[in-house]
Amino acid sequence: MTTTKDGISHTRTRIQQFNATKQLEFFESLKLAKFSGQLAIHDVQDTSWTLYLYLGRIVYATGGIHPVRRWRRNLVAYCPQRLAHFNEIQLELATIPEEECRISWEYKLLSLWIDQKKITREQATRMIKATIIEVLFDLAHPIEVFCQTIKDNLISTRLVLIEAEQVIAEANKLWQAWQEAKIADRSPDMAPVIRQPEALKKRTSSQVYQNLSQLLDGQQTLRDLSIRMRRDVVTVTRSLIPYIQLGLVQLITIDDIPPPVSPPIAHKLSKGISPHRILIACIDDSPQICQSMEHIMRSAGYQFVSEMDGLRAIAVLLNRKPDLIFLDLIMPNTNGYEICTQLRKLSYFKQTPIVIVTGNDGLIDRVRAKMVGSTDFISKPVDEKLVLGTIEKYLSKKV
Structure with missing residues (x-):
C-alpha cells in the first residue's frame, strides 16, 4: 500500500485470469472491507478501466477501448430522448463544478439529467447496469490484470448501488454464450466491413445484400450493430461468421468516437x-x-512497454509513443547510440526523455550518449529508487 501527499491510500494487486470466480472473490473482499473509492484496472496491453464503489457496492464503471461508443449506444438503448438534445451536452458539462469533475463525465451527466427530470432514475439505473456488465465482460478476456484500489470520496451522489455478484453473474453468462458460439477469439468491439462486395x-x-451494405460500413462495432438491430451481440456475430470465414466480410479494429466535450471542458474534466x-x-x-523494469513500472502504477529486438524498437516506439524511454546501450545488430540518433531525427521524439542504460559506466560512453541526444545515463543493474527518481525528475509535471 502507498499513500499520496493528499492522504489518499492506494493498494495494487496482480491477478492472473480475472474470470468470474476471481472477480467474485475480489469484490467480496472489497465488500467485507466496506471499500469506497476507485478500482483502477489495467491489463498488459495497457487498456484501463475504472470502477467506482461505495461500501463495496458498484456505483459506476468506465474505460476500456471504446468508453464513448459504449456511452453513446447505451444512451440510444436506454435514454433515447436525450439524442434529440445532443447539442446541449457540451453546455450541460460546462455547468458541472470543477471540484466535481474528477469522476467520469458520463456519470455526472446522468446525475444532472435526473436532477433536471430529463430522464428517470430507472433509465439511469438500466444504463449504469449495462455499462458495468460490459466492462466486467471485457475483463474476462485479459490473461493478467493489475488492480489498484484508491480510497477517496469522489461520488457525492450515488444514483444506484449495485451488488457485484449480480452483475458478475450476468457478465459471465454473456461470456459463456460468447465462448459457446465459438467466437471467443474475436472481440465484440471489432467492426465488420465488406471486403468482396460482388462475391457477397x-x-x-x-x-439481404442491401441491408448488409448499409450496416457493414466498418464504422460500427458488433456491439453498436446489436443495439441498432435490436438483437443480442452473440446472435449478430454468429450471423456474420459464414461471410467472415469466406473472406467476404472482415472484422477490423476501429477507434473510439470523440467525446461530446469541447477542448476547454475536456481539460477541466481531465484535471482529476x-x-x-x-x-x-x-x-x-x-x-x-525488461521483466525487472516491468515490475518496477507496474508496481508504481505506470503503463509499460518493452522491446528486446533493437531493429524493431523505433517502429514500436512510434506506435506507442511513450512519455519516457529507457534505452540499452549494447544490443545485437544495433546499439543505443544509433537508436537514439534516429529517434531525435523524428519530430515526435525531439523532446522525449531518453535515458541510456548500460553496464559500461565510462566517461567516453557518457559523452557519446550526450552527443547523440540522450537525456540521461544510468548504470546496470537497475536500481528501483534510481529508476523511479529518474522518471520523476524528467516527468515531474506529468507525475
Whole structure:
C-alpha cells in the first residue's frame, strides 16, 4: 500500500485470469472491507478501466477501448430522448463544478439529467447496469490484470448501488454464450466491413445484400450493430461468421468516437484523472532487465512497454509513443547510440526523455550518449529508487 501527499491510500494487486470466480472473490473482499473509492484496472496491453464503489457496492464503471461508443449506444438503448438534445451536452458539462469533475463525465451527466427530470432514475439505473456488465465482460478476456484500489470520496451522489455478484453473474453468462458460439477469439468491439462486395452479392438475396451494405460500413462495432438491430451481440456475430470465414466480410479494429466535450471542458474534466497513466518504454535485449523494469513500472502504477529486438524498437516506439524511454546501450545488430540518433531525427521524439542504460559506466560512453541526444545515463543493474527518481525528475509535471 502507498499513500499520496493528499492522504489518499492506494493498494495494487496482480491477478492472473480475472474470470468470474476471481472477480467474485475480489469484490467480496472489497465488500467485507466496506471499500469506497476507485478500482483502477489495467491489463498488459495497457487498456484501463475504472470502477467506482461505495461500501463495496458498484456505483459506476468506465474505460476500456471504446468508453464513448459504449456511452453513446447505451444512451440510444436506454435514454433515447436525450439524442434529440445532443447539442446541449457540451453546455450541460460546462455547468458541472470543477471540484466535481474528477469522476467520469458520463456519470455526472446522468446525475444532472435526473436532477433536471430529463430522464428517470430507472433509465439511469438500466444504463449504469449495462455499462458495468460490459466492462466486467471485457475483463474476462485479459490473461493478467493489475488492480489498484484508491480510497477517496469522489461520488457525492450515488444514483444506484449495485451488488457485484449480480452483475458478475450476468457478465459471465454473456461470456459463456460468447465462448459457446465459438467466437471467443474475436472481440465484440471489432467492426465488420465488406471486403468482396460482388462475391457477397452473388451469395445473398438483393434485400439481404442491401441491408448488409448499409450496416457493414466498418464504422460500427458488433456491439453498436446489436443495439441498432435490436438483437443480442452473440446472435449478430454468429450471423456474420459464414461471410467472415469466406473472406467476404472482415472484422477490423476501429477507434473510439470523440467525446461530446469541447477542448476547454475536456481539460477541466481531465484535471482529476489519476496521473498514473504515463507510458514508460524499455528497449533492452535482456529479458531479465525488461521483466525487472516491468515490475518496477507496474508496481508504481505506470503503463509499460518493452522491446528486446533493437531493429524493431523505433517502429514500436512510434506506435506507442511513450512519455519516457529507457534505452540499452549494447544490443545485437544495433546499439543505443544509433537508436537514439534516429529517434531525435523524428519530430515526435525531439523532446522525449531518453535515458541510456548500460553496464559500461565510462566517461567516453557518457559523452557519446550526450552527443547523440540522450537525456540521461544510468548504470546496470537497475536500481528501483534510481529508476523511479529518474522518471520523476524528467516527468515531474506529468507525475
